[in-house]
Amino acid sequence: MRVAMSMRRHHRAYAVRAHLLEMSGRFEAAAEDYARAAALSTSIPEQRYLNRRARNAPGARNAEEAWRRREAPGDCAARQRTEQAGMNVFIIGITGGVGGLLAEKLRSHGDAVHGLVRREDQQAGLAAQGVDARVGDLAGMTAEELAAAFAGSDAIVYTAGSNGGSREVTTAIDGDGVAKAIEAARVAGVDRLALVSVLPESWREHDLGEEVEYYFAVKKGADIALTRSDLDWLILRPSLLLDEPGSGTISLGPAEAHGQISRDDVAETLAELLHEPGIGRQILELNAGSTPVREAVRANVRGPLP
Ligand SMILES: NC(=O)c1ccc[n+]([C@@H]2O[C@H](COP(=O)([O-])OP(=O)(O)OC[C@H]3O[C@@H](n4cnc5c(N)ncnc54)[C@H](OP(=O)(O)O)[C@@H]3O)[C@@H](O)[C@H]2O)c1
Numbered sequence: 001m002r003v004a005m006s007m008r009r010h011h012r013a014y015a016v017r018a019h020l021l022e023m024s025g026r027f028e029a030a031a032e033d034y035a036r037a038a039a040l041s042t043s044i045p046e047q048r049y050l051n052r053r054a055r056n057a058p059g060a061r062n063a064e065e066a067w068r069r070r071e072a073p074g075d076c077a078a079r080q081r082t083e084q085a086g087m088n089v090f091i092i093g094i095t096g097g098v099g100g101l102l103a104e105k106l107r108s109h110g111d112a113v114h115g116l117v118r119r120e121d122q123q124a125g126l127a128a129q130g131v132d133a134r135v136g137d138l139a140g141m142t143a144e145e146l147a148a149a150f151a152g153s154d155a156i157v158y159t160a161g162s163n164g165g166s167r168e169v170t171t172a173i174d175g176d177g178v179a180k181a182i183e184a185a186r187v188a189g190v191d192r193l194a195l196v197s198v199l200p201e202s203w204r205e206h207d208l209g210e211e212v213e214y215y216f217a218v219k220k221g222a223d224i225a226l227t228r229s230d231l232d233w234l235i236l237r238p239s240l241l242l243d244e245p246g247s248g249t250i251s252l253g254p255a256e257a258h259g260q261i262s263r264d265d266v267a268e269t270l271a272e273l274l275h276e277p278g279i280g281r282q283i284l285e286l287n288a289g290s291t292p293v294r295e296a297v298r299a300n301v302r303g304p305l306p
Pocket residue numbers: 092093094095096097098099116117118119136137138139158159160161162163173196197198199237238239240241242263
């Protein structure tokens with residue numbers, strides 16, 4: 001009896017009940033239990049995870065519904081759901097292949113998008129589309145300057161890349177830039193940081209040369225740094241990127257084969273991942289596949305932390 005009493009007070013009991021309530025569609029009760037579990041947990045990452053689930057339990061389902069149905073503008077109920085779903089996302093690499101497509105997808109679903117650009121003409125181009133961008137070069141910016149740009153964001157996506165430049169540029173953008181973003185996210189109080197990385201075994205069958213090997217080593221170092229942070233991080237490792245129309249279907253999991261995938265499918269996956277409160281502190285690998293994006297993302301949701 002004493003054990004049962006202490007279990008009732010233990011955060012894991014609340015977390016498990018919250019998960020079951022959520023699965024049975026009782027979102028408000030689930031949110032209450034997630035919040036109780038967060039208050040009782042002594043682990044900061046776990047508190048963040050549980051609080052995120054508490055915050056998103058009722059709204060997330062509405063958001064998912066609006067997301068799936070892609071209602072026409074003017075549908076009042078749908079607008080309300082989209083507003084609830086609206087996130088404020090800051091994209092580093094917003095002028096790049098994946099970053100640009102991600103911005104489009106998030107905006108079309110009612111999110112506010114901000115980003116970092118290197119040139120004023122890029123800033124003006126984005127402003128014409130209603131996107132507020134800050135001008136700055138990652139290589140020269142301080143973490144404090146980046147933190148100022150992040151202010152008010154719900155999530156940060158880092159999809160900048162050196163694009164096979166010199167070692168110096170690779171270090172600055174694929175390595176130090178990520179470290180700076182982690183530090184800036186802490187300073188700005190933004191928990192969620194999603195990093196687009198690379199499959200470590202990409203093209204192991206080829207002799208890639210020292211420069212490319214260096215790029216992979218720096219990318220891996222950035223993954224390690226992010227996983228050791230106390231942020232609510234997410235690492236997405238896509239296969240070779242192609243500029244092709246998206247298929248809407250993927251293969252997503254903790255370990256995937258290396259192949260090819262369109263940037264459009266990567267952006268769609270990222271957009272779904274950002275909207276899924278049950279995904280956090282996970283490395284997910286991504287390849288072309290046959291599972292619809294939404295379904296593949298849901299399949300990677302973890303239950304309450306053990
Ligand atoms: N290529 C592949 O097959 C492959 C495979 C797996 C993963 N990835 C990774 O996936 C991510 C996205 O790839 P992508 O092809 O979409 O990239 P991309 O088109 O090359 O875009 C790179 C972005 O990073 C920005 N950037 C570069 N240096 C910067 C700096 N000093 N300051 C600020 N911004 C800077 C670029 O801005 P500008 O417009 O000013 O240049 C651009 O927005 C990258 O991290 C890449 O490493 C690539």
